[in-house]
Amino acid sequence: xxxxxxxxxxxxxxRSAVEKKSSSxxxxxxxxxxxxxxxxxxxxxxxxxxxxxxLYFFVxxxxxxxxxxxxxxxxxxxxxxxxxxxxxxxxxGKLAKVPSDGIPYPIFxxxxxxxxxxxxxxxxxxxxxxxxxxxxxxxxxxxxxxxPIASVLAGIVDFVLAFAVLLGMIFYxxxxxxxxxxxxxxxxxxxxxxxxxxxxxxxxxxxxxxxxRHIVPFLTQIWLFAxxxxxxxxxxxxxxxxxxxxxxxxxxxxxFRWALLDTNTAPGPMIIVSSLVAIALLFSxxxxxxxxxxxxxxxx
Amino acid sequence: xxxxxxRVENLSKQYRIGASQKNRNFREAxxxxxxxxxxxxxxxxxxxxxxxxxxxxxxxxxxxxxxEIRGGDLLGIIGRNGSGKSTxxxxxxxxxxxxxxxxxxxxxxxxxxxxxxxxxxxxxxxENIYLNGAILGMKKGExxxxxxxxxxxxxxxxxxxxxxKRYSSGMYLRLAFAVAAHLESEILIVDEVLAVGDARxxxxxxxxxxxxxxxxxxxxFVSHSMxxxxxxxxxxxxxxxxxxxxxxxAHTIVRTYLSGSDDASAGERIWTNAQQMPGGEVARLCAxxxxxxxxxxxxxxxxxKSVEVEMEYDVLKxxxxxxxxxxxxxxxxxxxxxxxxxxxxxxxxxxxxxxFVSKALIPGNLLQEGLHFVWVAxxxxxxxxxxxxxxxVVAFQIIESNDGxxxxxxxxxxxxxxxxxLLKWTTVFSPARQPGTN
Numbered sequence: 001x002x003x004x005x006x007x008x009x010x011x012x013x014x015r016s017a018v019e020k021k022s023s024s025x026x027x028x029x030x031x032x033x034x035x036x037x038x039x040x041x042x043x044x045x046x047x048x049x050x051x052x053x054x055l056y057f058f059v060x061x062x063x064x065x066x067x068x069x070x071x072x073x074x075x076x077x078x079x080x081x082x083x084x085x086x087x088x089x090x091x092x093g094k095l096a097k098v099p100s101d102g103i104p105y106p107i108f109x110x111x112x113x114x115x116x117x118x119x120x121x122x123x124x125x126x127x128x129x130x131x132x133x134x135x136x137x138x139x140x141x142x143x144x145x146x147x148p149i150a151s152v153l154a155g156i157v158d159f160v161l162a163f164a165v166l167l168g169m170i171f172y173x174x175x176x177x178x179x180x181x182x183x184x185x186x187x188x189x190x191x192x193x194x195x196x197x198x199x200x201x202x203x204x205x206x207x208x209x210x211x212x213r214h215i216v217p218f219l220t221q222i223w224l225f226a227x228x229x230x231x232x233x234x235x236x237x238x239x240x241x242x243x244x245x246x247x248x249x250x251x252x253x254x255x256f257r258w259a260l261l262d263t264n265t266a267p268g269p270m271i272i273v274s275s276l277v278a279i280a281l282l283f284s285x286x287x288x289x290x291x292x293x294x295x296x297x298x299x300x
Numbered sequence: 301x302x303x304x305x306x307r308v309e310n311l312s313k314q315y316r317i318g319a320s321q322k323n324r325n326f327r328e329a330x331x332x333x334x335x336x337x338x339x340x341x342x343x344x345x346x347x348x349x350x351x352x353x354x355x356x357x358x359x360x361x362x363x364x365x366x367x368e369i370r371g372g373d374l375l376g377i378i379g380r381n382g383s384g385k386s387t388x389x390x391x392x393x394x395x396x397x398x399x400x401x402x403x404x405x406x407x408x409x410x411x412x413x414x415x416x417x418x419x420x421x422x423x424x425x426x427e428n429i430y431l432n433g434a435i436l437g438m439k440k441g442e443x444x445x446x447x448x449x450x451x452x453x454x455x456x457x458x459x460x461x462x463x464x465k466r467y468s469s470g471m472y473l474r475l476a477f478a479v480a481a482h483l484e485s486e487i488l489i490v491d492e493v494l495a496v497g498d499a500r501x502x503x504x505x506x507x508x509x510x511x512x513x514x515x516x517x518x519x520x521f522v523s524h525s526m527x528x529x530x531x532x533x534x535x536x537x538x539x540x541x542x543x544x545x546x547x548x549x550a551h552t553i554v555r556t557y558l559s560g561s562d563d564a565s566a567g568e569r570i571w572t573n574a575q576q577m578p579g580g581e582v583a584r585l586c587a588x589x590x591x592x593x594x595x596x597x598x599x600x601x602x603x604x605k606s607v608e609v610e611m612e613y614d615v616l617k618x619x620x621x622x623x624x625x626x627x628x629x630x631x632x633x634x635x636x637x638x639x640x641x642x643x644x645x646x647x648x649x650x651x652x653x654x655x656f657v658s659k660a661l662i663p664g665n666l667l668q669e670g671l672h673f674v675w676v677a678x679x680x681x682x683x684x685x686x687x688x689x690x691x692x693v694v695a696f697q698i699i700e701s702n703d704g705x706x707x708x709x710x711x712x713x714x715x716x717x718x719x720x721x722l723l724k725w726t727t728v729f730s731p732a733r734q735p736g737t738n
Binding site: 054 | 390391393394395397398399400403404405406407408409413414417418420422423427431434435436437439440486
């Protein structure tokens with residue numbers, strides 16, 4: 001109660017100080033204008049930055065809640081990509097004898113599955129984020145973009161766990177990572193941008209069209225096979241291989257292998273294509289999201 | 301503090317209703333989007349409003365609403381369900397965009413359209429305080445600073461590290477309210493969130509809000525509880541079908557709202573046309589009035605002053621013993637009392653034809669504050685026939701009075717009850733026995 005009183009005194013003091021200089025009033029108290037927006041609207045990155053604490057809390061909540069009341073808890077982050085790797089190794093590596101750029105097949109596929117899982121989970125959580133949090137959207141104001149961003153970001157913890165296992169495997173297979181490992185954060189960034197770009201599109205569409213719920217698992221599955229996870233992109237010749245980079249996850253996956261496992265398939269031009277497509281996805285997604293944002297609370 | 305902090309100008313919000321809005325499937329949407337450019341071009345040539353398809357059914361949830369709020373005001377927003385109250389709050393809290401019009405808000409604005417927004421059942425009380433606080437717009441440092449106070453207010457100290465899914469519903473609500481009650485902002489928007497929770501805690505929250513209002517903060521408050529509105533708010537606006545139909549002192553607006561028409565708000569109702577007068581073949585009702593001590597017709601009476609209910613009627617057929625009576629009903633629909641005419645002059649005495657005025661004096665310091673509806677009736681005793689029976693003929697408001705003695709004494713909080721009589725209190729005192737003096 002005391003602090004309340006203190007703060008309110010402060011506020012009224014600030015107000016009376018402000019009233020003396022009525023010309024500078026608008027600077028002291030924020031002025032909000034509410035009016036209908038028309039057509040394409042600005043991305044308002046500054047407002048998003050102002051709400052960074054809320055974004056932090058959303059991420060924190062997602063991480064806290066994700067493995068509550070599960071027996072295996074955080075190990076799920078490892079189990080999923082690990083067992084996919086085991087299955088891939090058995091069927092593609094052993095039976096189908098899919099080539100793996102001269103690297104043991106298990107680590108070849110697992111190195112790709114780690115960033116892929118981050119992307120796929122991000123995509124899944126991100127596109128669900130608006131509809132799944134409709135109670136928040138209809139009751140509180142905040143830049144709606146915080147929702148998909150937080151959902152994708154929360155996947156970082158899972159990524160770190162799965163990545164730790166990847167490092168263990170690298171040592172187990174006696175591979176020495178190259179100096180190219182410094183590019184990893186950028187590659188992770190690329191996969192984050194791609195996941196967010198797609199999430200922005202899908203989450204905004206999901207509000208309107210609940211078909212998205214059925215599309216997402218399907219899309220993830222198709223995308224998994226359209227990305228060189230179970231097979232190397234070196235199966236393709238140039239210029240097809242570079243064009244293959246139009247799927248941004250191709251750049252991410254091949255980049256991971258190159259940086260960690262020293263595959264001799266330096267994906268330079270491919271990554272440039274991937275980055276351009278990812279950035280295009282992000283911006284188009286962000287603009288579409290902002291344009292649709294005003295309808296979310298009414299439709300969701 | 302009298303600066304205008306919220307200015308609403310010609311605010312309108314249109315909703316599309318019907319199947320076309322929600323959960324459209326892709327096929328429809330694609331079909332529509334293929335047709336849409338043609339339709340738009342058509343409309344362009346015709347010069348009608350862009351943006352909406354003709355086929356859409358629309359409804360104006362808000363239509364040309366304009367008002368201003370000054371700093372420190374407590375504004376009540378009232379109206380029936382679907383009158384646009386919630387839409388107005390949603391537009392003001394920036395949850396949804398208006399279709400046209402403009403709002404200008406000076407100062408930080410926080411809204412409370414629901415308590416416990418974003419509460420997660422798996423998280424502990426502590427974690428949820430932080431999460432909910434952040435969602436409501438508090439900074440992390442601010443939450444940390446007020447944490448103990450919030451926990452104390454919610455009375456959940458023992459369970460603060462328990463997941464809230466293990467909380468009782470009462471604890472859950474208390475925690476949610478506690479966070480909300482500690483929001484700090486120049487402007488606060490509160491929807492009907494106090495309708496839940498136990499009565500004692502509701503009062504605690506209301507008191508907290510009142511305290512907050514006295515600190516010079518501007519509060520917009522929606523409630524269906526008229527006593528709450530009249531007690532908390534100085535001013536009120538009344539919405540009906542999306543339009544603002546009245547604005548002014550809370551008591552007046554509440555009365556307008558409850559009476560539903562101007563008839564009952566005047567404190568007097570007169571039937572001039574004999575055809576329309578309620579009544580049977582023996583007697584007909586001509587007028588009903590509410591009068592104050594000094595004989596003036598009024599619809600607002602101070603709690604410690606007497607009220608006179610006056611009933612005017614014509615007796616058409618002589619020779620019957622009549623029993624005029626009336627009853628008062630409060631806002632909750634409770635019959636406060638029923639009073640029968642016991643005037644010895646006409647008791648058990650058959651009346652001649654003519655014009656009668658029956659008056660009943662309700663003493664001051666008897667009725668509870670709030671709105672009272674008057675029902676009047678008249679029966680003949682032998683045979684027992686109802687001549688007229690008119691509900692809600694007039695209504696009057698009993699208001700708190702600052703001058704003179706009332707049953708409130710020096711207490712400033714909420715006093716519940718259907719009536720509030722001034723009783724005679726006496727105290728017997730015996731001094732404490734000093735130890736060692738016997």
